[in-house]
Amino acid sequence: MPVSRRGLLAGTAVAGAALAIPGTASAASASAAVAGDTIRADDARYQDLVLRGQNRRFVAKPDYIRVIRSAEDAVAAVQDAVRGGKRIAVRGGGHCFEDFVDNSDTEVLLDMSTYDEITWDPRYRAFSIGAGAILETVYKELFIGWGLTVPGGGCLGVGVGGHFSGGGYGPLSRKYGSVVDHLYGVEVVVVDARGRARSVVATRDNEHRDLWWAHTGGGGGNFGVVTRYLMRTNGSAGRTPAESLPKAPAALRSSILLYDWKTTTQAGFLRTVRNWFDFFEQHNTADSPYATLYAPFILTHTSAGNYLLSTQIDAAAPNSAELMKAFNAAMVAGVDPKPQVIDVGEGPFLHTTMERSIGETASPGRGKYKAGYLKKGYTDEQILAMYRGLTDTTYTGPESSVLLVPYGGKVNTVPSGATAAAQRDVVAKMVLSASWTTAADDDKNLAWARKVYADIYRDTGGVPVPNATNAGSYINYPDVDLADPAYNKSGVPWHDLYYLGNYPRLQQIKAKWDPRNVFRHKLSIQPPG
Template sequence: MRRRSVLTGTAVAIAATALEGGPLTTAATAASATTDADAVTVLPSDPRYADLVIGNNTRWVAQPDSVRLVRTTEQVVRAVQEAVDGNKRISVRSGGHCYADFVFNSTVRVVIDTSLLDTVAYDEKLNAFEIGAGSTLLHVYDSLFKGWGITIPGGMCYSVGAGGHISGGGYGMLSRRHGLTVDHLYAVEVVVVDASGKARSVVATREADDPNRDLWWAHTGGGGGNFGVITRYWFRSPGATGTDPASLLPKPPKEVLVSAVALPWSELDKDSFTSLVQKFGAWHEKNGAADSSAASLCSFLMMNHKSNGSIGLLTQIDATVPDAEKVLDDFLSEVTSALSDNAVRPMSEPVGELSALPDLFTPQRLPWLHSVKLLGTSNPTLTNPSLRGHHKSAYLRKNVTGAQAAAMYQHLTRTDHENAASMVVLLSYGGKINSVGSGDTASAQRDSIFKGLFQSFWSSAADDDANIGWVRDVYGEVFSATGGYPVPGAATDGCYINYPDADITNTKVNTTGVPWSTLYYKGNYPRLQQVKAAYDPRNTFRHSQSIALPDHT
């Protein structure tokens, strides 16, 4: 743990690297050259290679000429320059959790792996917290909290890498209270390639007079792998004043109340299931404002296929807010009001992506960091390295209709597809998230009340068609009124780039006539294209769903 200086460990060379066009202009020093000698290049003959060319979704595998594990910004600059000079296609890995093939695909010749860029430290010069692009979320939470009693409102999954998570917007269980992760982003360092083919590092801040401010904006929801290689972020909340590090970012709850209950399929029929789903949505319609007394409550309704045995409801609330126990109890009572008492049971078996959590049937009061570790690591889908997956997402501005709930029920109870890890998950949204303008950050969806995640996990390639087909079926029917996707409109507001959908660019599946770019970015896409033209005019950084140059679709 490094408290007050970035000039320790791997951060030595990062801080010494020449940073062009941003607030820092120090030249590279001998320290960077010394640390730079520790770069790791992994070739196909290396026993480490197989582990570094595949991510958490084993559908996607690459066969690059090399993997470059970088420890400094200077190493990134050199690796990018060598790839450009050799006309080799680049992809960038942080934590390896990308749902789609952005990192690992057949065209990639050089994978730049940033997982060793894992510094978390306070930077006195910028009066902000530096987070390396390779830092995992649990490392970030643990370091910020133990060092300064603060946090960022990021995701629950412990091993997700900061590089992609933050650039796509970043969302988690504290977001209704504190906003998206990027709402606290002060600066980003990116290695870019100019029109002449020269690689360089740029630091971009949110300061109004920063000539690179648009590059900062593009990383507040534009997604990873679009503009360059992110090496580190800096965080300081808007409006934070003074130089006391402990006052620059949100303080997490001292304690949280955490509840997990199972709702057995044996106790559910179509009507009670529909009631459950609609009451979950109705609660979020009533409690979506940032000043709501329930803004500190976050809940996930995890609806696995009937073959799993149960549906799950995981809920957390800041235990220190007034009447926290009553707010939680009222929420649980309202959502499950149409079910019998026997239909609410301990979560004694895995539900959603989570393992069994029977001790949370009676809500438990836990120190915040304990809850983060408990929920973040109780996830078998993250710790199983053999799983394949297919995923789709939706932002919902209004409650689901009875027809939409019925479509979920139909596909979750199908007998021709029985995979306990096929599921629909509804996730709390709104609150402080929606107090930011749609164009203030690249994260355009700023008035939704909850989100949907439609997904399936499986182990064998032989089961690809069945599972991909099931996800397409349930998602397409739920959003059939708008052509099979949640087109931005009165009730829905597109898709989440951090839950990338491998089908979204396929016009045979996405038959809406609405471009994938609109579904992800809405009206922010043209501005993202202008940033692309300014910082990646050669389209060096690209993948199957990357931001296109302005003269391309």
């Protein structure tokens, strides 16, 4: 059974039809559109839709909600909002870490959740995925229908709307790259300088290529309302569905290393984390025999009692059993006492993916997330900063953690400017999460997360300033603190941390496609000047 999103981030759980509306640059107009449902506060559906957000720190109270079921619905909804001068926000899966959707300024909420069809589109020779689809639906449809997959994330309830456009990644990214390396096109509703809403299909090889590029890592909520994605691996001609996306593994082999905080010393922790960094630094090429090995290290706070390393590898990889054994041996080398090694064995791809992934929860809590890309492992002092935070006895947070995620491999074979996702020379990502349940505990949890993060990056102004070790941060893990000089003391602006040298180009595209700045939030792309 999948563990909860909060549980895995915190480490507390072990465990051929064509699209009906193909879309063109003028596929839908406001005058011709058929409006989707309009839901106001007196509608029985309103409260359920407002509470779809997975971070309960934020809950919006929009004037109304529009349920989007087509590109025409989206054009009509956007046009009505622009005409009425109302602030728009768009919800897909509901997993935005900050208040970009659930904000007091949101007046019109566009809910995409019912627009989730997945089909083969012969016109574009690509898979069409509705922007309301969640990753669980994508994985099941692609695998059962065609035996294919995309290298997306391990949180099953995450929507593709933001995940894809922000440069999504997951267990297969070291083998197949980022999700955006398989993005052929995007259908998006934009608003021109006159306030006219229209639907545009931008692909990597048509006249709207700049708008396509902006959605290869620029992040959601910046340029318009994405209504569907067209997925075809870069380099594929799309002659048949079977050759257009990566073939899924037939089976996965997995294991778990379970560590006990009671027997973990500072020296033991340092050696344990150093082992992990050293391994992925040494095995970070696209052709590595370990390219399909994915091993997120879930370092929960000591109040959880233990922490764990959860590993999987393509069972069909040559000598996969020996590779897994060698990896586990490398992880425990020099560590005393050694962790418990749990051989989970081999299982079919889809079943094992569902079992190992992070399931949705009907009772989401509150959270704060802070992240960073790494070009190489942290220094000893940074690892010890993690240790101090995770063993802080003045704080109790059994669902709070530092998550280390292996990255790189195939991702690093793509030039930094080829997609808006600029970080293409990395080995890992770090995600620091504080997770709790009640508003009364907000201050102490926020303070803990900020303190630990600042301690890890104290030599670079409290943030992951790009240098020999750091490569900024990941826009799909947004953190408004990076735009606040009280927490970002580096002098490096937030947008350089997320986009590196790609930000000026994103600004030019923003000015062209959203000249009225209709689509905006606290970390949105700003027009030039």
